[in-house]
Amino acid sequence: MDLLGSGIFKGMAVTLKNFAMTYFDRGRKERLPTVQYPEAGDTVTLFTRNFPFLIYDGEEEVDGMRCVACQICERECPPACIYIVKEKDENGKFVKRPKVFDIDVSVCMGCQICVEVCPFDAIVMDSEFEYSKEDRFGDLLFNRDELLKSNDYYHKIHPEEAQARDANLAAKKAADEAKKKAREEKAAAAAAAKAAAEKEASEKKDSPEASEPVAEEPKAEPAAPSENHAKAESEAKEKPAAEETPVEEPAAATDETEDAKEESSGGSEGKETSEEPEETAGSGEDDEKKAEEGEGVS
Amino acid sequence: MTMESSVVAGSEPTVEPRGFELIEREGLETNLLEVSMGPHHPSTHGVFRMDVKLDGETVTELRPVFGYLHRNHEKLAEDMGYLGSMPFTDRLDYFCSMTNNWAYALAGEKMIDLEVPERAEYVRVIMAELTRLVNHIMLVGFFVNDLGALGTPLLYALREREKILDLFEWASGARMMCNYMRFGGLRNDLPEGWLTKCREVVDAFPYFLDEYEKLLVENEIILVRTQNVGVLKPELAINAGITGPMLRASGVNYDLRKVDAYGVYDRFPFRVPMGEVGDCYDRFMVRILEMRESIKILRQAMDELPEGPIMGEAPRVFKPPAGEIYGRIEGPKGELGFYLVSDGTAKPYRYRVRPPSLVNLTVLEDLCLGHKVADAVVILGSVDIVLGEVDR
Numbered sequence: 259m260d261l262l263g264s265g266i267f268k269g270m271a272v273t274l275k276n277f278a279m280t281y282f283d284r285g286r287k288e289r290l291p292t293v294q295y296p297e298a299g300d301t302v303t304l305f306t307r308n309f310p311f312l313i314y315d316g317e318e319e320v321d322g323m324r325c326v327a328c329q330i331c332e333r334e335c336p337p338a339c340i341y342i343v344k345e346k347d348e349n350g351k352f353v354k355r356p357k358v359f360d361i362d363v364s365v366c367m368g369c370q371i372c373v374e375v376c377p378f379d380a381i382v383m384d385s386e387f388e389y390s391k392e393d394r395f396g397d398l399l400f401n402r403d404e405l406l407k408s409n410d411y412y413h414k415i416h417p418e419e420a421q422a423r424d425a426n427l428a429a430k431k432a433a434d435e436a437k438k439k440a441r442e443e444k445a446a447a448a449a450a451a452k453a454a455a456e457k458e459a460s461e462k463k464d465s466p467e468a469s470e471p472v473a474e475e476p477k478a479e480p481a482a483p484s485e486n487h488a489k490a491e492s493e494a495k496e497k498p499a500a501e502e503t504p505v506e507e508p509a510a511a512t513d514e515t516e517d518a519k520e521e522s523s524g525g526s527e528g529k530e531t532s533e534e535p536e537e538t539a540g541s542g543e544d545d546e547k548k549a550e551e552g553e554g555v556s
Numbered sequence: 557m558t559m560e561s562s563v564v565a566g567s568e569p570t571v572e573p574r575g576f577e578l579i580e581r582e583g584l585e586t587n588l589l590e591v592s593m594g595p596h597h598p599s600t601h602g603v604f605r606m607d608v609k610l611d612g613e614t615v616t617e618l619r620p621v622f623g624y625l626h627r628n629h630e631k632l633a634e635d636m637g638y639l640g641s642m643p644f645t646d647r648l649d650y651f652c653s654m655t656n657n658w659a660y661a662l663a664g665e666k667m668i669d670l671e672v673p674e675r676a677e678y679v680r681v682i683m684a685e686l687t688r689l690v691n692h693i694m695l696v697g698f699f700v701n702d703l704g705a706l707g708t709p710l711l712y713a714l715r716e717r718e719k720i721l722d723l724f725e726w727a728s729g730a731r732m733m734c735n736y737m738r739f740g741g742l743r744n745d746l747p748e749g750w751l752t753k754c755r756e757v758v759d760a761f762p763y764f765l766d767e768y769e770k771l772l773v774e775n776e777i778i779l780v781r782t783q784n785v786g787v788l789k790p791e792l793a794i795n796a797g798i799t800g801p802m803l804r805a806s807g808v809n810y811d812l813r814k815v816d817a818y819g820v821y822d823r824f825p826f827r828v829p830m831g832e833v834g835d836c837y838d839r840f841m842v843r844i845l846e847m848r849e850s851i852k853i854l855r856q857a858m859d860e861l862p863e864g865p866i867m868g869e870a871p872r873v874f875k876p877p878a879g880e881i882y883g884r885i886e887g888p889k890g891e892l893g894f895y896l897v898s899d900g901t902a903k904p905y906r907y908r909v910r911p912p913s914l915v916n917l918t919v920l921e922d923l924c925l926g927h928k929v930a931d932a933v934v935i936l937g938s939v940d941i942v943l944g945e946v947d948r
Contacts, residue, residue: 265774272771273708304747305729336640369643369735374743383729 304418307370307383309363312405319406324380326354331372331381339365340372359402363389379423385415588616591929595624601698602943606920606932613928618921622914625947633907638664638739638874641907646733648909649945651691654683654724655887657737662818663883663894664739665868667876675864676741677820681857682754683736684885685850686724689761690717691888692801692843692850695940699840700772702937703781709771716764719757726750740870751858758854765847773841782836786923786935789834796919800890800912802939805842806834812886819885823860824853836938843940875902882910889913889940909948913941 314322327344345357372381384407391397413420594605603624609617629648633641645660646653658680665672672680697713721731727746728736736743772778788798793806803810811828813821829845831838878900884893890912897906916939923939924932 263776265776265779269771269775272767276712276767303726303729305727305744306725307729334637334640336636336643367643367733368730369733370729370743371640371643374639 302385302415304416306385307368308387309366309368309384309389309400310361310370310372310381310405311384311407312359312381312402313379313409313412314406315409319403320355323355323406324378325356325359326378326380327352327356327359328377330375330377334371334375336369336371337365337367339363356402359405361400361405362398363400364394364398379427382412382416382419382423586612593929593932594621601936601941602946604936604941604943604946606936608924608929608932610929613930615924615927615929615932618924618932620917620920622917622943622946625943627948629948630907630909634904637902638876638904641904642738643733643735646735647944648911648948649691649887649889649892649913649942650732651694651942652687652888653732653734654680654687654736655885655892657734658684658819659883659885659887659892660894661737661739662885663881663896664874664876666881666883667879667896667898668739668871668874670740670870671868672741672819673865673868674820674862675745676866676868678857678861679742679746679866680737680819681821681824682854682861683724683727683734685854685857686720686754688850688888689847690720691940692847693717695843695937696768696772696840699836699934699937700778702933703778705777709768712764712768712771716761719760723750723754723757726753738867738870739874740868742866745866751861754854755858758851758858761851762848765844769844773844778840779837781931781934782840782938784833785836785927785931786938787833787835788919788923792919792922793834797915798890798919800887800916800940801842801846802839802890802916804828805831805838807832812884812891816884816886824856826853836934839938839940873902875900880906884910887912889942889945890916909945911945911948913943913945917941917946 313324314320315324316322327342329342329344332338332340332342339362341358341360341362342356343358345353345355347353368383370383373383389398409420409424412423589610591608591610592605593608595603597605603622605621605624607617607619607621608615627647629644633644642657642660645656648656664670693713693716697710700709701707724734724736725731727750728734728743788802788806790806790808793803793808798806799810799812807830809828809830812818813826814828826849829842829849831842876896876898878898880895880897882893882895884891886892891910892912893910895906895908895910896904899905920936920939923935927935
């Protein structure tokens with residue numbers, strides 16, 4: 259230390275320089291000029307996320323909705339800001355669509371967990387952030403119709419992500435259709451054989467359980483073949499194929515899927531749907547399965 | 557400030573004052589003054605309270621009181637899936653969300669023996685070192701603020717931090733609550749052009765540090781206020797479990813990046829700055845020197861960043877086998893650890909955070925005793941706490 263106080267003056271020189279430079283190189287990016295927010299400046303970046311919204315395809319908002327009310331996001335949401343009620347048709351049967359889908363954005367922390375767990379790419383993050391409302395509670399509780407936004411909008415705000423998602427969905431759909439075809443052929447063959455062999459049994463089944471289980475069964479049951487083709491082909495009859503897999507990997511069965519079982523078993527078709535996630539949990543294929551379910555109904 | 561009754565010299569106090577101790581001095585009879593600093597004191601970096609007993613201006617007793625920001629983090633985590641806690645770890649130490657994510661992800665990966673792809677490891681190193689820059693620059697800014705240099709140095713620090721936060725926002729979608737890492741890798745890859753921008757920011761940082769050092773390091777006021785204030789002896793530091801820059805400022809060479817070499821840290825040559833005295837000045841300088849080392853690591857990591865996947869083969873449903881694991885990293889504030897006990901279900905049986913802020917705070921009384929009350933503020937500033945992490 260040479261002269262007492264010289265350190266302070268050195269520091270003051272730095273502040274003086276900084277002060278002066280604000281007048282000379284205002285436009286320089288690295289000096290972080292103020293962004294004149296409402297008039298200019300795009301603050302939205304590639305992965306900007308604020309609050310989630312629901313996507314619909316096509317023109318019809320409700321009919322094109324991708325969400326099938328599987329309630330996975332509701333369960334996984336860390337601050338528990340999602341509330342879903344499934345829609346029922348006039349017979350009391352569950353339709354794969356949410357009747358109520360509320361997101362309390364005053365609770366939502368924009369963590370994107372719902373987007374990551376959604377097997378249908380139905381919920382994604384918005385970059386809209388100008389949400390000032392007059393009512394603190396009611397207006398910040400977004401209901402289903404407020405949350406629904408078109409796929410075109412998504413393409414506008416996150417083009418790359420949207421394209422990736424669309425490609426993903428298209429690939430899934432193609433795979434599903436191929437599978438469906440194969441399955442239908444197989445089911446037809448099996449049904450013919452079965453019908454010939456055990457007419458009485460099938461008649462018995464038809465009468466008490468109304469018509470839907472029969473419509474449902476051939477569709478939901480052959481989902482097993484996708485995992486172990488050979489096995490399922492040999493015993494393409496009924497439950498055995500679906501029940502064998504959980505025995506193989508019991509560790510893969512989760513609370514999540516168990517919950518799913520409980521919740522989805524409310525409907526009359528619950529039996530089939532509840533068994534599916536269990537067998538495939540952890541394999542990464544369950545979204546395909548679920549997508550199949552979703553398609554099967556809609 | 558609480559002053560319930562005053563005792564006039566020579567007269568007999570009629571009521572025994574509560575919590576006051578009479579001190580006999582030659583010719584002057586006085587008593588200890590109990591001051592409750594905080595919880596809304598600007599120097600306490602959040603809602604933190606110091607119950608200080610003062611003899612004149614000298615601290616004779618100090619009791620840290622915290623818990624005002626308790627958010628039930630650990631118990632909440634035990635009631636949700638493993639992934640669900642990831643966004644909440646951002647909110648522990650809100651300056652360092654990336655390292656918090658990493659520590660938690662590391663613990664989770666250890667539980668199921670998950671391999672992390674090389675690119676993800678490098679990106680994690682980049683993010684962690686950027687976080688270290690953010691944390692240390694903010695610490696230095698606030699530390700000088702506590703010393704009385706209101707505004708200017710802090711705003712310079714905020715300006716530099718903003719550039720790094722822009723990088724975080726670009727990569728992860730959020731400035732502070734990044735929520736970027738996942739068990740087995742990262743949520744998304746770095747966007748195009750990110751690396752170029754990051755290199756620009758990192759290359760400009762040493763110039764800022766030079767300027768900042770010129771502004772502060774030789775400043776006589778800072779030297780007088782910080783040197784030999786709040787000396788932490790290495791023995792006490794080790795016994796109290798102090799980690800991070802605070803431990804190294806006391807002259808103990810212990811850096812988890814070297815000792816544990818988690819991630820790919822063994823590939824980067826860097827030095828570990830250490831102090832000699834263990835006073836506030838050393839703690840302040842160790843941080844500035846660490847930033848320079850971080851820049852070295854950053855440059856090398858950016859040069860060597862490989863191409864490839866960013867996500868390992870993580871199971872879709874995270875369900876570790878029964879057992880316990882402790883994952884730790886060298887956070888900017890010290891050893892940040894996550895202790896997880898699994899009972900084989902999808903929810904942790906026990907979830908425990910080892911917060912460096914809280915553990916480093918335990919020696920506060922030892923550091924402050926005998927110093928003036930104004931120094932207590934400086935010492936607290938040099939400990940580097942974030943109440944979000946202390947209280948959880």
